[in-house]
Amino acid sequence: AQSVSQHNHHVILSEAASLELGCNYSYGGTVNLFWYVQYPGQHLQLLLKYFSGDPLVKGIKGFEAEFIKSKFSFNLRKPSVQWSDTAEYFCAVKEGSQGNLIFGKGTKLSVKP
Amino acid sequence: DTGVSQNPRHKITKRGQNVTFRCDPISEHNRLYWYRQTLGQGPEFLTYFQNEAQLEKSRLLSDRFSAERPKGSFSTLEIQRTEQGDSAMYLCASSPTTGGRGYEQYFGPGTRLTVT
Numbered sequence: 001a002q003s004v005s006q007h008n009h010h011v012i013l014s015e016a017a018s019l020e021l022g023c024n025y026s027y028g029g030t031v032n033l034f035w036y037v038q039y040p041g042q043h044l045q046l047l048l049k050y051f052s053g054d055p056l057v058k059g060i061k062g063f064e065a066e067f068i069k070s071k072f073s074f075n076l077r078k079p080s081v082q083w084s085d086t087a088e089y090f091c092a093v094k095e096g097s098q099g100n101l102i103f104g105k106g107t108k109l110s111v112k113p
Numbered sequence: 114d115t116g117v118s119q120n121p122r123h124k125i126t127k128r129g130q131n132v133t134f135r136c137d138p139i140s141e142h143n144r145l146y147w148y149r150q151t152l153g154q155g156p157e158f159l160t161y162f163q164n165e166a167q168l169e170k171s172r173l174l175s176d177r178f179s180a181e182r183p184k185g186s187f188s189t190l191e192i193q194r195t196e197q198g199d200s201a202m203y204l205c206a207s208s209p210t211t212g213g214r215g216y217e218q219y220f221g222p223g224t225r226l227t228v229t
Contacts, residue, residue, distance in 0.1 A: 103155030
């Protein structure tokens with residue numbers, strides 16, 4: 001079965017530290033890739049997406065992600081985190097012509113002020 | 114847009130009862146999706162519609178689950194004879210299929226179901 005793996009369950013950082021959250025997927029064909037964020041008490045929001053073209057994509061709030069096809073990876077990065085980035089982050093994959101997203105289990109990020 | 118809305122936000126029911134949830138998508142979106150999320154997991158796909166047609170159902174969607182989108186607008190998800198294992202957050206999402214934001218899914222706040 002197709003799957004999405006997020007390597008870190010819980011990441012704790014201090015403000016201004018750099019962030020990288022790992023995401024790997026198992027599907028070998030055409031994929032669309034997404035990162036969603038869920039702030040405490042809020043619903044899932046799209047952070048950024050990759051459909052085609054430049055493998056380095058920029059999203060909202062200073063986040064970016066790089067698609068590396070050979071590694072089946074789509075890691076999320078931010079050079080300097082803020083306390084307000086405390087949230088749960090989900091990587092998701094849409095495979096080929098299928099409509100649904102396959103999500104990873106999520107990574108909880110806690111940023112200490 | 115006003116976003117995806119879901120009702121009710123919380124539902125507590127006794128085992129064996131039937132429950133129905135409603136989702137109102139973003140008005141111009143022709144695709145509507147249902148997911149289920151349990152603690153410590155990411156959302157798991159249940160089913161999706163394009164307009165009024167149900168295009169795909171997950172194996173997670175047992176015979177006790179049924180979803181409809183009769184006029185291609187709002188959708189309902191019904192669970193019959195609820196079991197404790199049905200306790201979860203039920204998420205609805207919608208997406209357009211054309212334009213620059215094609216296939217971006219926008220999520221609602223979810224309905225939290227607790228089966229006692």
